[in-house]
Amino acid sequence: MFKKAVMSSILLTSLFSSYIVNADTYQEVSCSTDSVFGQNGCKQCFDGWVKAKDSTVGGLSDDWINDTKLDKLMFEEIQTMPEMRGLNGATWTEDKVADKFWEYTTDLKALYDEKQKGYVLKPGGKVTWLKSTEGSSYVLTNNPVEKWQNVGLLVYSIASAPILESGEVSTEESTHKECVLFKSGDAPVVPIKEKPKELPKTWPEQFILLLILAMFLAFGILRFKRS
Numbered sequence: 001m002f003k004k005a006v007m008s009s010i011l012l013t014s015l016f017s018s019y020i021v022n023a024d025t026y027q028e029v030s031c032s033t034d035s036v037f038g039q040n041g042c043k044q045c046f047d048g049w050v051k052a053k054d055s056t057v058g059g060l061s062d063d064w065i066n067d068t069k070l071d072k073l074m075f076e077e078i079q080t081m082p083e084m085r086g087l088n089g090a091t092w093t094e095d096k097v098a099d100k101f102w103e104y105t106t107d108l109k110a111l112y113d114e115k116q117k118g119y120v121l122k123p124g125g126k127v128t129w130l131k132s133t134e135g136s137s138y139v140l141t142n143n144p145v146e147k148w149q150n151v152g153l154l155v156y157s158i159a160s161a162p163i164l165e166s167g168e169v170s171t172e173e174s175t176h177k178e179c180v181l182f183k184s185g186d187a188p189v190v191p192i193k194e195k196p197k198e199l200p201k202t203w204p205e206q207f208i209l210l211l212i213l214a215m216f217l218a219f220g221i222l223r224f225k226r227s
Helices: 035-039 203-226
Strands: 010-013 018-021 027-029 044-051 056-058 058-064 071-074 083-086 091-095 102-104 118-121 124-130 137-142 150-163 174-184
Touching: 035 174, 058 150, 083 091, 118 124, 118 174, 137 150
Parallel strands: 044 174
Antiparallel strands: 010 018, 027 044, 056 137, 058 124, 071 118, 071 150, 083 150, 091 137, 102 124, 150 174
16 A cells, blocks of 8 residues: 555555555545546555646555454565556656665565565554655656546555465465546646737838938939929
């Protein structure tokens, strides 16, 4: 699950694990509110509000919580990193400060179990296992989408399996997928360039025109006298 690192959170539960969601950042909604949730296999769904062109989404992290009575096992190799999916022709890009967008935390690495060759979380335990690198964010670089239409879907998933009392790892591995849906906001206001106003002609230009006109008049009078 995901949350802003310094903000409050609420506890949500599921069949195999529970997750922390930042209540001040994203509001949980029913996955039936938009068909895009079902199309992407989302199990928990959130409203990410509106985003206009050049908006960013960053400062993200994910908590792993074990609310079962069994140890939970996570293998780093089978995890799928969160991703931002552009919708309706919109384009999101990763603005990475480091060479990678996501990184495993030191708190997760402290849970490594040599026997299981993976990370073990005890019943009732909680750990922030994944976070975006400092300064990294998703940027909405292209937004041709009309206001209030879907523009992006941020998808998180976490795979884990219970360790049975016999010590064997259950084959009932579960993948919990959570999605944050963003809507298109107002496009940035582009200032209209006004056509430069034509400046009044300066006196040298006016003087030259008068001089030319006077020459034509003098030439005309001279010809009239001769005739």
